[in-house]
Amino acid sequence: MRWSYNRERSRSVAAWLYLVALLIVAMVVVGGATRLTGSGLSITEWRPISGALPPLSAHAWAEEFARYQRIPQFRYVNPTMTLAQFKGIYGWEWTHRLLGRLVGLIFFLPFAVFLALGRVPRRLVWRCWVLLALGGLQGLVGWWMVASGLTKRVYVAPERLATHLGLALVLFGFTVWTGWEAWSGRGRPLWGVPPRWRALAACLAGLVFVQMLLGALVAGNHAGLVDNDWPLMNGRLFPSDYAHGGLFATLLHSQAAVQFNHRLAAYLIFLLSGALALFAALSRGLPSLLKITVGGVFAVICVQVLLGIVTLVAGAPLWLSILHQLWALTTLTAALFLVWKMRRS
Known part of the structure; x- marks a missing residue:
């Protein structure tokens, strides 16, 4: 049966939003581990498409390591780091960015399908568009944070880290709240x-x-x-x-x-x-x-x-x-x- 836009609730939409929220949790936790292990500056370029894959050859790894060796963190904190050790910190940051890409895909593709099928309650459509915009903004803020540690600092600026986390929390909270609304329908007195x-x-x-x-x-x-x-x-x-x-x-x-x-x-x-x-x-x-x-x-x-x-x-x-x-x-x-x-x- 086709669910129209004016329907009060959609539990399939709610389940999708709960999945997105869980992925955001995973991204925040991995992001926290990335900062705590000092891994956040291991990837020194922002490549939204080509960066989805890690280095796949010895030459590619050597090039990635050479980029890292040019930033202050390597010179002043990790001057004796080996390529094997670099791969370890690279893995944390790459996983964090991969989760960000997954969140984007798992939000956008089902959203497009739910819109086409008319399953998103009308009162929640605008919220989903806001969530999509916030997700895109989060990627930009993430790179803005990383960029703060590539030239003069050995770690990212704490205030930019807090901004990045704060936007992730807004995104998470708005997602679960919209999921609750989709699951339960319009509130009663x-x-x-x-x-x-x-x-x-x-x-x-x-x-x-x-x-x-x-x-x-x-x-x-x-x-x-x-x-x-x-x-x-x-x-x-x-x-x-x-x-x-x-x-x-x-x-x-x-x-x-x-x-x-x-x-x-x-x-x-x-x-x-x-x-x-x-x-x-x-x-x-x-x-x-x-x-x-x-x-x-x-x-x-x-x-x-x-x-x-x-x-x-x-x-x-x-x-x-x-x-x-x-x-x-x-x-x-x-x-x-x-x-x-x-x-x-």
């Missing part, structure tokens, strides 16, 4: 949810988003490798080396500052989500399903806080850092789902 609850839920989701950007600054500045004690920082409540030049330089480039800010945001999120869970449990008018949802979000945040502490104290090993980032995406999803449930009216 949900009684017993005061406007202040919706505002607090939106505030919580916004704080989780900002916290993930702060985490990108921590990764970009390698700040997880310093001040590895908790709850103090190098034995102090407030780090003595917080300031690093002017305000902009401090907030974006000071290792102590970005880690301290990341900690403070975590405490704030924990307190806000805990207060929401407590008030929800005591509320008589809030629907039971929403009470369970609020409690679930708080539980997810508690796990993330513990993961952050363990990752820090352990010196940010790769596997724990990746797990911390993956659970951060889970936390963002839970917070967005709470907002979505409260706005079903």
Whole structure:
């Protein structure tokens, strides 16, 4: 049966969007590993089409390695790197870019088919076009980030890394939100949810988003490798080396500052989500399903806080850092789902 554009929901469209969201998660996680392993500058050219294949001959590998040897990261960080070692870091960046291409294909081709068949609900068509545009923009921002480390820096600029991650999170959040809409149809009035609850839920989701950007600054500045004690920082409540030049330089480039800010945001999120869970449990008018949802979000945040502490104290090993980032995406999803449930009216 043909599904028209004005149909309220389409679960096949929702399933497709959930698949795209999972691929974005994989791309973000691999991207995090790429930064943590110092692999992000291994591919020094942006070739959207020809770069889909890795070097396939010894000569091609030698040429790729020679390009890498001309950038500051090789000269000042990896001057003794061998070709075999270069292939290792190249693999991370190539996989990250490959996932980006896959996300584009798996979004565009089914979208074209769903449009032709009339299966995308009319109210969601514009959202899908926005998602397509954001995906293209993400590729440009990714190269803009990489370019920051090819001439004068030995790593990419942390603020550009945070911008790249932030756009990926917007893309992910908009994708899953549109998937929920496609799966469930237009919302119905949900009684017993005061406007202040919706505002607090939106505030919580916004704080989780900002916290993930702060985490990108921590990764970009390698700040997880310093001040590895908790709850103090190098034995102090407030780090003595917080300031690093002017305000902009401090907030974006000071290792102590970005880690301290990341900690403070975590405490704030924990307190806000805990207060929401407590008030929800005591509320008589809030629907039971929403009470369970609020409690679930708080539980997810508690796990993330513990993961952050363990990752820090352990010196940010790769596997724990990746797990911390993956659970951060889970936390963002839970917070967005709470907002979505409260706005079903």
